[in-house]
Amino acid sequence: MIKGKSDKAYQGVCAAVAIIFALICLYPLLYTVFLSFCTEKEWLSSSGAIWYFPKRPTGAAYVKILGSTGVVLRALWVSVERTVLGTVLGLIVNVLAAYALSRKDLPGKGVFVKIMLLTILFSGGLIPTYLTIQSTGLIDTVWALVIPGLFSAWNVLILKQFMEGIPRELEEAAEVDGVSTVGKLFYIILPMSKAVLSAICMFTIVGHWNNWFDVSIYIKDPKLWTLQYYVKINFDNTAGLDQGKLDFLIGQGSAVSSITMKMALTVISVVPMLVIYPFFQKYFTQGVYIGAVKG
Amino acid sequence: MTDSKVLALSANAAPRKRAFREKFDSSPNILRGGIAAVCAFAALLLLVAAPIFTFGDESVSLSVSMGFFGLLKALAGGGVYEVQHSEFGTLGVTVSVAAIVLVLITATVWLACFVLSVLCAFGKLGEKDRIALSAANFTAFAWQAVVFVVLIASKSVKAQNIYGEETAFYRTFSLTATYLVCVLLSLVAGGCSLGVNGRNVKNVRRYKLMYLFLLPAAALVVVYNLYPMLLSFCLSLKDYVIADGIWGSVWVGFKNFKTIFVDPDMLRIIGNTILISVLRMVISIIPPIILAVMLFDMGARKVRKGIQTIIYIPHFFSWVVVYAIAYAFVNPDGLINNVVNGNVQILANEGTFIPLLLITDLWKECGWGTILYMAALTNVDPSLHEAAAIDGAGPVKRLFKITLPSITPTIVFTTVMAVGNLLKGAGYEQIMLFGSDIMKSAQVIDTWVVWRGLQRLQYGLGAAVSFFQSFIGMLMVIGCNALSKRWVGVSLY
Numbered sequence: 001m002i003k004g005k006s007d008k009a010y011q012g013v014c015a016a017v018a019i020i021f022a023l024i025c026l027y028p029l030l031y032t033v034f035l036s037f038c039t040e041k042e043w044l045s046s047s048g049a050i051w052y053f054p055k056r057p058t059g060a061a062y063v064k065i066l067g068s069t070g071v072v073l074r075a076l077w078v079s080v081e082r083t084v085l086g087t088v089l090g091l092i093v094n095v096l097a098a099y100a101l102s103r104k105d106l107p108g109k110g111v112f113v114k115i116m117l118l119t120i121l122f123s124g125g126l127i128p129t130y131l132t133i134q135s136t137g138l139i140d141t142v143w144a145l146v147i148p149g150l151f152s153a154w155n156v157l158i159l160k161q162f163m164e165g166i167p168r169e170l171e172e173a174a175e176v177d178g179v180s181t182v183g184k185l186f187y188i189i190l191p192m193s194k195a196v197l198s199a200i201c202m203f204t205i206v207g208h209w210n211n212w213f214d215v216s217i218y219i220k221d222p223k224l225w226t227l228q229y230y231v232k233i234n235f236d237n238t239a240g241l242d243q244g245k246l247d248f249l250i251g252q253g254s255a256v257s258s259i260t261m262k263m264a265l266t267v268i269s270v271v272p273m274l275v276i277y278p279f280f281q282k283y284f285t286q287g288v289y290i291g292a293v294k295g
Numbered sequence: 296m297t298d299s300k301v302l303a304l305s306a307n308a309a310p311r312k313r314a315f316r317e318k319f320d321s322s323p324n325i326l327r328g329g330i331a332a333v334c335a336f337a338a339l340l341l342l343v344a345a346p347i348f349t350f351g352d353e354s355v356s357l358s359v360s361m362g363f364f365g366l367l368k369a370l371a372g373g374g375v376y377e378v379q380h381s382e383f384g385t386l387g388v389t390v391s392v393a394a395i396v397l398v399l400i401t402a403t404v405w406l407a408c409f410v411l412s413v414l415c416a417f418g419k420l421g422e423k424d425r426i427a428l429s430a431a432n433f434t435a436f437a438w439q440a441v442v443f444v445v446l447i448a449s450k451s452v453k454a455q456n457i458y459g460e461e462t463a464f465y466r467t468f469s470l471t472a473t474y475l476v477c478v479l480l481s482l483v484a485g486g487c488s489l490g491v492n493g494r495n496v497k498n499v500r501r502y503k504l505m506y507l508f509l510l511p512a513a514a515l516v517v518v519y520n521l522y523p524m525l526l527s528f529c530l531s532l533k534d535y536v537i538a539d540g541i542w543g544s545v546w547v548g549f550k551n552f553k554t555i556f557v558d559p560d561m562l563r564i565i566g567n568t569i570l571i572s573v574l575r576m577v578i579s580i581i582p583p584i585i586l587a588v589m590l591f592d593m594g595a596r597k598v599r600k601g602i603q604t605i606i607y608i609p610h611f612f613s614w615v616v617v618y619a620i621a622y623a624f625v626n627p628d629g630l631i632n633n634v635v636n637g638n639v640q641i642l643a644n645e646g647t648f649i650p651l652l653l654i655t656d657l658w659k660e661c662g663w664g665t666i667l668y669m670a671a672l673t674n675v676d677p678s679l680h681e682a683a684a685i686d687g688a689g690p691v692k693r694l695f696k697i698t699l700p701s702i703t704p705t706i707v708f709t710t711v712m713a714v715g716n717l718l719k720g721a722g723y724e725q726i727m728l729f730g731s732d733i734m735k736s737a738q739v740i741d742t743w744v745v746w747r748g749l750q751r752l753q754y755g756l757g758a759a760v761s762f763f764q765s766f767i768g769m770l771m772v773i774g775c776n777a778l779s780k781r782w783v784g785v786s787l788y
Contacts, residue, residue, distance in 0.1 A: 010690035014593035021586060022605045025662055028620045029608070031630070035623055051630060097512035100505035107495040107502075111486070112509065115516060121769040124523025125761025126744050127754050128530060131541060132523050151515040181504050210613030213724055217749070232615045232728065235622055259623070266619040273611045281604065 036061055036264035040257045061256050061264035072265070074223065075230040082145045082226060083208040090150045090204055091197070097151070098159035099185055113160075116153040126217070133218060144218035145211070145226070155200050162196045163189055195283050202280035209273060227269045234262055327425070327491040328416025331432060334484035335409035338435075338477045342402050345473040350388050359388055360471065363402070370395045389455035391464060397442045401477075404435045408484065415488070425488065432485030439478045446470055447546045448532055465532075465546035527765070530758035537752065544755070551759035561743075561760075565718075568739040571649065572720035576713040578653050583664030584706060588698055590665060591672045592690070603669070606662025617659050618728040621651065642729070648736045652729060656722065667709065671702045704783035712787065715775035718768045740764050 037057035038050055065072050101109055124132075129148065138144035166189060174184050190197070215229040225233070346360030359378050361369075369376035369390045376388045411428045414420050420428065446452060452464035499506075526541065534547045555561045586606075590599055609617070625631050625641040632639055641647045675697065683693050713720065723741030730737025732746040740760060748757020772787070780786040 006689050006691075007684075011592060011594050014589040015595065015598070017589045018586070018593055018599070018602050021662070022602045025606050025609055025658065028624070028658070032620050032623055093511045093515065096508035100502070100508040103502060103505060105494075105498050106505055107490060107498050112513070115521070119516060119520040121772055122524060122765050123761075124520070124525075124527040125758060125765060126741075127748055127757045127761060128523035128526035129519070130749060131526060131530075131754070132519060136518065147515070148519045151512050151519070156512065206611050210611075210615075212613060212615050213727075217745075228613050228615050231619060235615070235619055259626070259628070262619065263623060266616055270612055270616050274608070277608065277611060281607075 032263050033267055036260055036267050038256070038260050040260070043257045043260065058256065061260045062268070064256075065261065065264055065268065072227070072230065072268070075225050075227040076268075078142065078224055079209060079227040082142055083205055085142070086146045086149060086208045087201060087204045089146065090152065090155075091201065093150050094152060094155045094159060094200075095185075095190070095197075098156045098163055099189060101156065101160045102163035102189075104164070113157075116156060119153045130217060139218055140221045140224065142224060145208075145214050149207075149214075152204075155204075158196060158200065159193065162193050166192050198280055198283040202276070202283065205276065206273065231265055231269050234265060323491050323493050323496055324418050324420070324425075325416055326496065327488050328412045328414070328420075328428070330487040330491065331428060331484040332409060332412035332416055334432075334480045334487075335405055335412050338405045338480045339402065339409060341473050341477055341480075342398070342405065346471050347398060347473055348390070348394075349469045349471050350390075350467055351469065359386070361388070361390070363398070366390065366395050366398060370399075390468075391453050393452050394446060394454075394464060394468070397446065401435075401439060401442060404431070404438055405477075408432055408435055408481075412484070412488070429485050429489040432481050432488055436478060436481035436485055439474065439481060443470060443474060443478065448548045450548060463548060465548055469546060527758050527762050530755055531762045533755050535752075535754035535758075547755070551756050552763065554756060555760060555763055560738075563735075564738045564740060564743050567736065568721045568741075569717055571652070571722070571726075571739060572717045574649065574653055575656055575720060575722060576710075576717075578657050579660060579664055580706070580710055580713065582657060582661050584668060584702070586661060587665035587668035587672065587702070588694065591669065591698070592694070603662075603665075606665070608662075609659045610663035612659065614659075614724045614728050617655050617725075621655050621729075625651070643731060643734065645734060645736055648730055648734060652722070652725060655729070656725065667705050668702050671705045672698065675701045704785050707783045708779045708785040711775040711779040711782075712772070715772035716768065717771065718764045 031051065034050060034053050037059065038054045039056055039058045039060075042054050042056065043050065100106060101112065103109070123129075133139060133144055133148060136147075138147060170188050171184055174188055179187060210228060212226065212228040212232050215224075215226050216232070219225060219229075343363045346362050347366070348361045349358055350361060351358040359380065361376065365376050369388070370392065374390055374392050374395075376390060378386045378388050380386050408428075408431045411420070411424075411431055415425060415428050446468070447465045447470060449465075450463045453461055454464040454467045455461055530541065531551050532546055532548060533541075533544045534550070535541065535544045539545075590602065593599060612620075622642065623629060627640070631641065641651065679697055680693060683697060688696065718740060721739040721741065723739065723745070726737050726739060726742050727745065730742075732738075732742070741764075744757050744761055747753055748760065776787045
C-alpha cells in the first residue's frame with residue numbers, strides 16, 4: 001500500500017484518539033484501585049486529591065471487609081449461587097428448546113417462534129411480573145432471581161439459527177450409525193455450536209452477576225442480598241436504613257476512611273468479571289454480531 | 296393379573312392399535328374434526344351449564360352467578376332475573392339486553408363450529424370447507440375476545456346495581472373464568488383444524504422427544520411471559536385493591552388509561568422519558584461510529600487489539616459499579632471538587648443529573664458500541680482501499696467513499712431500532728442509582744412504575760402505564776424494523 005504524508009498524519013491522529021479513549025476507559029478503574037489501598041492519613045493530608053497509587057499502600061480495607069464480618073462473604077456466595085444456577089439451568093432450557101425448534105418439520109414450530117417474538121416485543125411489565133412471581137411463591141428465595149429469567153427468547157433464537165446452519169448430512173450420517181437423538185445433541189450439535197454457546201454463557205454470567213435490580217424488588221431478606229446489591233446499599237445515602245440493614249454497612253470505626261472501604265468493596269465486586277473476561281473475549285464479538293444483526 | 300395375561304392382552308392390543316393408527320394417518324379428518332368438535336362441544340356445555348356472569352356489589356359484598364338459562368329467563372322477563380338470596384330475599388338482577396344478545400351470538404357461533412366439526416370428522420367436508428372450519432373457530436376466538444373487551448370496558452353497556460341505580464356494565468358484572476376458558480378452547484380448535492394433517496400427525500409421533508425438550512421452555516413462557524401479559528391487560532382495566540386480589544378487584548374500564556393522558560405529571564414523565572432517550576440515542580450512536588472508524592484506520596493491528604480489549608471492559612461492569620466509580624470522582628471530597636477547588640454538588644443535583652447520566656453512559660458503552668461497526672468494517676475487502684489509494688484518493692476521500700458507505704446499513708439499523716425503543720430507552724437502572732424519587736429529572740416511565748406504581752401500591756395505574764409503554768413500544772419496534780429491512784435489508788428477526 002502506498003502511503004503519502006496525509007495518510008501518515010491521518011493514521012497518527014486516529015491512533016492518538018483511540019489511545020486517549022482507551023486511557024479514559026482505564027484510568028477510572030485504576031483510580032478506584034488506588035483509593036482502595038489508601039490510608040486515612042494520606043487521604044486526609046491530601047484532602048482527597050489522590051490521583052496516583054498511594055505512597056504507603058495498605059490492604060487494611062480488604063482485610064476488614066473479607067475478614068471481620070461474614071456479611072460480604074455471604075453476599076458473595078449468594079451472587080455465585082444465582083449466577084451458577086441461572087447460567088447452568090438457563091443453558092439447559094434454552095439449548096433443549098433450540099434443538100427442538102431447529103427441526104425444520106416440527107409441527108407447531110411456527111406458533112412457538114411467533115410466541116417467542118411476542119415475548120421479545122411485548123412484556124407484561126414490572127407489576128404483573130411481580131404479582132406472578134409472588135403468586136408462584138418465589139419472593140424472598142434465590143429462585144426469584146433465577147427462574148423468571150431462565151428462558152431467553154433471544155438466546156433460543158440465536159441458538160436455533162446456528163443449529164439450523166449445521167449441515168443436515170452430519171446428523172443423517174450419525175443416524176445411520178445408530179446415534180440417538182440425545183447423542184446427536186451431545187456429539188454433533190453442541191461441539192459445533194461452541195462459539196455461540198460461549199458467547200451466550202458469558203452474557204448470562206455477566207447479566208446475573210451484575211443484576212441488582214431484581215434483588216431490590218423481589219428480595220427483602222438481607223441474608224439473600226447479592227454482592228452487587230450490597231454495594232448499592234453501601235452507596236445509598238438517600239434510603240432510610242432500618243435496623244436490618246445496619247449491620248450491612250461497612251466503614252464505621254475502621255483504620256481507613258469510609259471511601260477506601262467503599263472502593264475496596266467495589267473492587268471486590270468486579271474482580272470475578274475481570275477474571276472471566278479474557279476466557280470469553282475471543283467469542284463475544286461473534287456472539288454479539290450474530291445476535292444483533294441476524295437475530 | 297398374571298404376567299402371561301398382560302402379555303396376551305398387549306399382544307392383542309398391538310395390532311388393533313396399529314390399525315387404529317393407520318386409519319388415523321390415512322384420514323386425519325377424524326382427528327381434526329374430532330378435536331374441533333370436542334372443543335366446540337365443551338365450550339357449548341360450559342356456556343349452558345356454568346356461570347357466565349357474576350353480578351356483584353362491593354358495598355354489601357353480594358355476588359350472584361348467572362348461567363345461560365338465567366340469561367334466557369332474564370331476556371324473557373325484560374332483562375330482569377329473579378334471584379333467591381339468603382340475606383336479601385328475592386332480588387331482581389337487571390341484565391342489559393345487549394349483554395344477553397352478545398352471549399347468545401357467542402353460543403350460536405359455537406353451535407355452527409360444532410356442526411362443521413362433526414361434518415368434518417365424518418369426512419363430509421371438502422378441502423375448502425375445511426378451511427372454513429378453521430376460519431369459523433378463529434372467528435369464534437375473535438368474536439369472544441371482542442365481546443370480552445366490550446363487556447368489561449365499555450361504558451355504553453348499562454346495568455343496574457342492587458339499589459336500582461344505573462351504572463356502567465363493568466361496575467356490577469364481571470365475566471367469569473368460563474368465558475376465558477371458552478376463548479382458549481376456540482384457539483385450540485382453530486389451531487387443530489388448521490394444523491392437523493397426515494404429515495403433521497406423523498411428525499408429531501416422530502418428534503415425541505423434541506416436545507419433551509420444548510416443555511420446560513414452554514412452561515416458563517406461559518407462566519412468566521404470557522400470564523403476566525394477561526395480568527397486565529386485566530390489571531390496567533381494574534382498580535386494584537390488595538384485599539380483593541387481582542381477580543376480585545372491580546373493573547373500571549379505561550379509567551387508568553384516561554389518567555395517563557390527562558394527568559400533567561404523567562405527561563411530563565413521558566416527555567422526560569423521550570428527552571433522556573433521545574439524548575442517550577445520540578450518545579450511543581455517533582461517538583461509537585467515530586471511534587470505530589478511527590480504530591480501524593489507525594492500522595497497527597496489535598495495538599488495536601489491545602485497545603479493543605481495554606475499551607470493552609466497562610460494558611461488563613454493572614451500573615452499581617459505574618455509580619461507585621463516578622462517586623469516587625464527584626463526591627463532595629472527591630478529585631473533581633479538589634481540582635476545581637470548590638464545593639460543587641454534582642450527585643443528586645437536578646442541574647448536573649442528565650449530563651452525569653450521559654457522561655457515565657458514554658464511558659460505559661461507547662467502547663462496546665464500536666463492536667458492530669468494527670465487524671462491518673473488517674468485512675470490507677482491503678483491496679478496495681488499496682485500489683483507491685493507487686488512484687490517488689486521500690484518506691478523507693476514502694473515508695467518505697469507502698469506509699462510511701460500508702457501515703451505513705449498520706448505522707441505519709441501530710438508529711432505527713433506537714428510535715423504536717424511545718419509550719423504554721431512558722435506562723431506568725442507571726437513573727434509579729444516580730437519582731432518587733424526589734428528583735424531577737429522574738422521573739421516567741420505568742422509574743415511575745417502580746417508585747409510584749409498585750412501592751405505593753398503585754398496581755392498576757402502574758400496569759396501565761406499563762401496558763401503554765409496551766404496546767406503543769411494540770408497534771414502534773415493528774414499524775422501525777420494517778423500515779430498516781426496506782432501506783438497508785437488515786432486520787431484527
